[in-house]
Amino acid sequence: MVSRYFFRKKEKQETKNKEENFSVKIVKNIEKNLDNLKEILGEPNDLVIREFTIKGSKHKCAIAYIDGMVDSNLVHNNIMKNVQLITGRDSLPEAESELFEEIYQEILSVTSIKEGTTLDDISNGILSGSTIFYLNGVSKVIIMDTGRWETRSIEEPTTETVIRGSREGFIEDLRTNTVMIRRYIKDPNLRFKTYQIGRRSKKDLVLSYIEGIINPDIVKEVNRRLETIDMDDAPESGYIEEWIEDSFLSPFPQVLNTERPDKVSSALFDGKVAILLDGTPFVLIAPSTLGNTLQSPEDYYERWTIGTLLRALRYLAAFIAMFLPALYIALVSFHPGMIPSDLAFSIAASREGVPFPAFVEALLMGLTMELLREAGTRLPTPIGQTIGIVGGLVIGEAAVSAGLVSPAMVIVIALNAIASFSLPSYSVAISFRILLFGMMFAAATFGLYGIILSYIMLNVHLVNLKSFGVPYTTPFAPNFLSDWKDLILRAPITTIKSRPIYMQTQDKKSVNKGDS
Structure with missing residues (x-):
């Protein structure tokens, strides 16, 4: 028992030390920074590190990325070539900090770019498909979004087929899914709030809603529940659903899931929220009622x-x-x-x-x-x-x-x-x-x-x-007669001129109606 106690204590200490290593500040020595990166990642075979010097100077630089997770053409043409062959300038700044700022502001032609100061910034970036730029003598790095990997093509949802309607379905790529929602909702009030879920997986999760329609109390409650999520990994949105639902003992799902962007867009117009998780085509819709579970987009x-x-x-x-x-x-x-x-x-x-x-x-x-x-x-x-x-x-x-x-x-x-x-x-x-x-x-x-x-x-x-x-039983109980036009019956579109009363939306009038 004593040896087992000390073994567990040693394990906890090692985990604590490893977590502390992630918060280590970047130093000015480029070799030390690269060694720290290799140590944190365990020197994987797919880690690419390219060291070089800027033409006409002695400033040492390096870039690092994971092979297969980046756009190699973008790295070569917009980063390596731009920095290694700096032209059109009479002289380069002698001070490393000034040169770093010039490269950051004028040389690198990458759209998404930011600075990092800790190993945690570097590890999160490089494992998300970013390329890291080091300059010797500077205690910070440049993190550039160069991510690109193979994804499944957009296909018809297999779980929600319809005779008449869209043939598009969500895929496992989060950015593609958010773009599909934006195609359906070209409203400047459409909001996407990003979270990181999973202590180790650090997956991106996006909460989507339309500001000005949704009840702010619902957004606040969903935010609160999402911020309580504490797990190593969420491989599928079912993990999120089980974590945030009201009653895990109930056999009825309190959060709907769907592969259809048209269904999500209609739910957003009704004042609901959509939760998208990277790595799964199933998007969550909340709140949900019993009547929603028996509706189909084809209605x-x-x-x-x-x-x-x-x-x-x-x-x-x-x-x-x-x-x-x-x-x-x-x-x-x-x-x-x-x-x-x-x-x-x-x-x-x-x-x-x-x-x-x-x-x-x-x-x-x-x-x-x-x-x-x-x-x-x-x-x-x-x-x-x-x-x-x-x-x-x-x-x-x-x-x-x-x-x-x-x-x-x-x-x-x-x-x-x-x-x-x-x-x-x-x-x-x-x-x-x-x-x-x-x-x-x-x-x-x-x-x-x-x-x-x-x-x-x-x-x-x-x-x-x-x-x-x-x-859950609204609008049956509590009873909202005006919402019965879109419950068991599906009244003509021209007669449905308001959003569901039970959602208590800010904008109560609706000129468009769809499944939710």
Whole structure:
């Protein structure tokens, strides 16, 4: 125990010393600075250091960058050539500080440029794709943004396909994603606030909103939560979502995620915020309500009658996805008198010879369906689709033939699966699938009374749930009748002339409407 204590103490001391090294000030000796850089980075093979002297002088210089993370043409033509072959001047300043300022102000032709004075500045810059310029005799460096690396091309989002609408989707490059939002919103009030997330990864995170529309209290609350994030790395926006959401115990997502820039721009116009993380195509939208989870961008791209029908179908699908197997269990096991006589005889005949009660039947088929979904998701796309379709047909037919389940139960589970696939948000679909098993258990225990009690408990949870201060069930409860025009119904665009009341936006009038 004693040796383990001293080992941990030694580890902590080494970590502390390493963190202190990052705050070391740059010295005037160029060799010492380069040695410090190599030590901090561990002398990697892709670290490029080029030492040289300015033509016609004895001033020693050096540049350093990570190979593969910079635009080599930019480094050669705009940095190396400009400094190494300084021309058009009668004489260079003798003092290193004056020469440094002249190079900074007049020689280097790089757009984004700044000074650095510590090893932390250098390490952050060089690991972000910047090139570092050293001049012997000066205790600071020039950090130039020369970053360039391979990125995925802009493609159609795979998780949110639409028949009519934009085919653009976010990619893993943060700068590309912010540019795509600016293409949709050419408003000078559009704001992008940058954070660094991750003690070690130091990833860029951008908070976006439209000043003059959004409620300042929401911006303040989102800022507060983002500033509390303390982790080594955030590889995906799901980490951020889980950190900043109101209730991590709730099965319902309090922050939406999307790959579509048109959906993000519409949310910003509604007075919401968007959170973009470098390295992921999924952008977070907050606050979120239950009604938002059942909306799709396509609702606004088709005529209002079509949009209304699609929404009504989604609400029906949500009901089927959560309650249909539970209702079947309750009616068959506890309340057969509520079933029409012909249908009751048909169900009884199909269940003849089945060794399990309805609850066990539904549980077995539900778990089988979940396994098929997971297998179809993890396998390559062509094989996954085959497994999902063929596997469902083969297993369902074999189970009925073996007398393990009734044909009616196969139909119920199939309808339940189709309904869950109809929900536009993957996170919400999973939530309904989780709650389904709870409803089935309640139905098997107390019948319809169990379903009603579970539904009441679910509503109590929902009305108490909030997303950044906004009630999750609004505008159902609290009730805002004017917002019902864009809830279950999708009223004509010409009649929607205000932003959602529950967002308490500064600019309440809207001349453009989209999905949020």
